[in-house]
Amino acid sequence: MANSNLPRRIIKETQRLLSEPAPGISASPSEENMRYFNVMILGPSQSPYEGGVFKLELFLPEEYPMAAPKLGRICLDILKDKWSPALQIRTVLLSIQALLSAPNPDDPLSENIAKHWKANETEAVETAKEWTHLYASGE
Amino acid sequence: MDSEDNMDDFSYEYEYEYDDDDDDDDGNGVYNEDSNETTTIHRKKYIVLNKDDIQQRQEDDITKISSLLSITRVSATILLLHYKWSVNKLQDDWFADEEKVRTAAGLFEKPIVHYQSSNKVTCAICFEEYTRSRMPAAGCGHLFCVSCWNSYISTSIKDGSGCLMLRCPDPPCGATVGEDMINRLVSEDGKEKYSRYFIGSYVEGNQTMKWCPGAGCGYAVELAVDTESYDVSCNCTFSFCWNCTEDAHRPVDCSTVSKWTLKNKDESENVNWILANSKACPKCKRPIQKNQGCSHMTCRYPCKFQFCWLCLSDWSNHPTCNRYDGTGKNKEIERKRKMAKKLLDRYSHYYERWAANHSSRKKAIVDLNIMQTEHMENLSNKQCTPETQLTFITDAWLQIIECRRVLKWTYAYGYYLPEDEDVKRQLFEFLQGQAESGLERLHECAEKDLQVYLNAEHIKGFDAFRIKLAGLTRVTKDYFENLVQALENGLSDVDTDRWWSCTHCTYFNQMSAADCKMCILPRIIPQ
Numbered sequence: 001m002a003n004s005n006l007p008r009r010i011i012k013e014t015q016r017l018l019s020e021p022a023p024g025i026s027a028s029p030s031e032e033n034m035r036y037f038n039v040m041i042l043g044p045s046q047s048p049y050e051g052g053v054f055k056l057e058l059f060l061p062e063e064y065p066m067a068a069p070k071l072g073r074i075c076l077d078i079l080k081d082k083w084s085p086a087l088q089i090r091t092v093l094l095s096i097q098a099l100l101s102a103p104n105p106d107d108p109l110s111e112n113i114a115k116h117w118k119a120n121e122t123e124a125v126e127t128a129k130e131w132t133h134l135y136a137s138g139e
Numbered sequence: 140m141d142s143e144d145n146m147d148d149f150s151y152e153y154e155y156e157y158d159d160d161d162d163d164d165d166g167n168g169v170y171n172e173d174s175n176e177t178t179t180i181h182r183k184k185y186i187v188l189n190k191d192d193i194q195q196r197q198e199d200d201i202t203k204i205s206s207l208l209s210i211t212r213v214s215a216t217i218l219l220l221h222y223k224w225s226v227n228k229l230q231d232d233w234f235a236d237e238e239k240v241r242t243a244a245g246l247f248e249k250p251i252v253h254y255q256s257s258n259k260v261t262c263a264i265c266f267e268e269y270t271r272s273r274m275p276a277a278g279c280g281h282l283f284c285v286s287c288w289n290s291y292i293s294t295s296i297k298d299g300s301g302c303l304m305l306r307c308p309d310p311p312c313g314a315t316v317g318e319d320m321i322n323r324l325v326s327e328d329g330k331e332k333y334s335r336y337f338i339g340s341y342v343e344g345n346q347t348m349k350w351c352p353g354a355g356c357g358y359a360v361e362l363a364v365d366t367e368s369y370d371v372s373c374n375c376t377f378s379f380c381w382n383c384t385e386d387a388h389r390p391v392d393c394s395t396v397s398k399w400t401l402k403n404k405d406e407s408e409n410v411n412w413i414l415a416n417s418k419a420c421p422k423c424k425r426p427i428q429k430n431q432g433c434s435h436m437t438c439r440y441p442c443k444f445q446f447c448w449l450c451l452s453d454w455s456n457h458p459t460c461n462r463y464d465g466t467g468k469n470k471e472i473e474r475k476r477k478m479a480k481k482l483l484d485r486y487s488h489y490y491e492r493w494a495a496n497h498s499s500r501k502k503a504i505v506d507l508n509i510m511q512t513e514h515m516e517n518l519s520n521k522q523c524t525p526e527t528q529l530t531f532i533t534d535a536w537l538q539i540i541e542c543r544r545v546l547k548w549t550y551a552y553g554y555y556l557p558e559d560e561d562v563k564r565q566l567f568e569f570l571q572g573q574a575e576s577g578l579e580r581l582h583e584c585a586e587k588d589l590q591v592y593l594n595a596e597h598i599k600g601f602d603a604f605r606i607k608l609a610g611l612t613r614v615t616k617d618y619f620e621n622l623v624q625a626l627e628n629g630l631s632d633v634d635t636d637r638w639w640s641c642t643h644c645t646y647f648n649q650m651s652a653a654d655c656k657m658c659i660l661p662r663i664i665p666q
């Protein structure tokens with residue numbers, strides 16, 4: 001099984017993520033594939049995403065940590081050219097949390113949100129709040 | 140008319156030297172700029188550099204910077220890579236603000252991290268513990284294990300030339316990983332790749348240097364600063380324009396080449412226009428272009444369907460066709476179609492000849508190769524002549540290859556020559572025609588006349604053949620050099636007073652020649 005030859009680093013990172021989770025962030029490996037994580041990040045308070053929970057899927061490629069974790073369509077410099085093997089899953093998730101509290105229209109978390117954001121900031125805040133309500137509140 | 144004088148000027152000598160010794164390092168780039176008449180100016184236009192030459196220059200720069208700034212060679216290398224090998228800019232900046240240069244280049248004066256006295260340190264990448272003394276660090280002092288360093292550097296080398304400015308894995312640190320670390324921590328394979336990027340950085344950082352675009356060629360070509368000509372010939376035998384890196388294209392300039400290349404690509408669209416304006420046979424659907432006046436069309440064999448060009452209906456039950464479509468509109472379409480056809484015909488004329496010389500040149504390159512690898516030895520045996528005395532054959536082929544190239548580009552030149560400049564055009568076509576027939580003569584002699592001597596032993600006349608081929612090579616060379624110059628000058632200084640056409644063979648001679656260079660018969664001036 002793929003999990004049997006998991007590098008020590010991934011095992012240690014996983015243990016720490018489970019035993020000392022960062023506030024507002026939960027990340028748990030899937031049972032079938034230990035390189036596959038289900039992530040939930042609480043919308044930071046006083047942000048347009050407050051009250052929502054963001055669900056993400058994170059995957060550690062074969063080359064990890066020499067290559068960055070894969071995180072769907074999320075735009076983060078540390079997931080691209082700024083990645084360093086000295087960074088960790090925890091660092092990545094904290095960066096996303098920070099991005100949610102201060103969305104940067106030039107570094108779009110989601111293309112769609114960013115488009116709205118640039119066009120009309122107040123309207124975008126409303127949209128984001130709505131979306132949080134619609135899609136991100138717990139099932 | 141002093142014809143003796145002229146015979147000296149042009150005697151058929153087969154030992155005239157070809158100024159082209161390739162092996163000599165510094166002699167490379169000595170180019171016979173102007174072999175016109177009596178003045179022969181040797182001017183260095185460019186230098187071909189191999190890997191070792193470039194490495195030597197890098198070594199020299201590193202030594203210079205290291206002693207000037209009193210820093211290690213590794214540090215000097217980091218700075219030079221950051222400054223793209225601009226020694227002067229680096230020096231200026233360094234003495235203006237050393238701290239700023241150090242920060243920008245990631246060159247630390249001393250480590251910024253110090254670990255607790257404990258003997259064991261956890262590697263921040265693999266989370267394993269190691270003995271401290273066995274963990275390398277860049278100038279910053281951030282320790283990682285050997286295996287993680289190896290993966291880190293190797294991954295970066297695989298990603299491209301960015302590895303030359305690789306920084307410490309600790310994210311905000313920014314210390315540059317020096318060449319010493321690469322040599323210590325990476326496999327031979329990785330080192331080799333790194334070294335290629337390293338050498339490349341010197342060529343790419345240098346404004347006067349470019350890689351030869353020849354397939355698989357590892358030479359770089361450095362252009363002399365004051366040269367106006369960009370055609371260079373690499374040691375790999377590939378000739379190219381240093382400026383636009385297309386195949387060498389004297390006598391036309393770079394912008395003409397790019398226009399022409401674009402045109403050749405676009406022309407497929409023009410062909411499309413014709414297609415769009417031809418019609419498909421209503422029965423068999425093959426495209427039909429109207430090439431006769433009347434509208435009664437008959438499709439090609441085997442279809443032979445007869446139809447009306449205008450409405451595409453069967454001709455037999457079709458007495459007239461002008462019911463509602465005003466004929467004026469049809470005339471306009473017809474006029475446009477004719478115009479497009481005419482333009483296309485003109486273009487095709489030049490393109491076909493351009494392409495023919497292009498492929499003829501390619502064939503000549505292949506032929507030269509076959510000659511050298513297969514026939515030379517055989518010919519030497521058959522004609523009892525040492526191979527060293529057969530170089531006139533190689534010279535002839537090299538000349539053919541060069542002339543095909545020039546002739547090819549004269550067709551792009553002709554295409555863009557303004558149509559209303561009648562005198563120029565006439566002169567151009569005359570010069571081009573002469574060049575072409577001269578080259579055909581040479582090409583035929585090298586190709587066909589030689590066959591006899593390849594097939595039979597000890598035939599008489601080999602010496603005569605030698606004289607003929609060497610002579611043709613030389614005349615053709617002279618002619619093409621003059622042609623290139625004349626065209627590059629926009630035909631401005633070519634007035635007919637400077638040329639005369641031989642009444643015996645029509646060859647176009649310079650006014651200074653009393654006898655025809657092609658047939659050696661004296662000039663006859665019509666009374």
Ligand SMILES: [Zn+2]
Binds near residue numbers: 307
């Ligand atoms: Zn560091």
Ligand SMILES: [Zn+2]
Binds near residue numbers: 263
């Ligand atoms: Zn390690």
Ligand SMILES: [Zn+2]
Binds near residue numbers: 351356
């Ligand atoms: Zn080359």
Ligand SMILES: [Zn+2]
Binds near residue numbers: 380381384
């Ligand atoms: Zn060019």
Ligand SMILES: [Zn+2]
Binds near residue numbers: 420444
């Ligand atoms: Zn047909």
Ligand SMILES: [Zn+2]
Binds near residue numbers: 447448451457459
């Ligand atoms: Zn009709």
Ligand SMILES: [Zn+2]
Binds near residue numbers: 656659
């Ligand atoms: Zn003649």
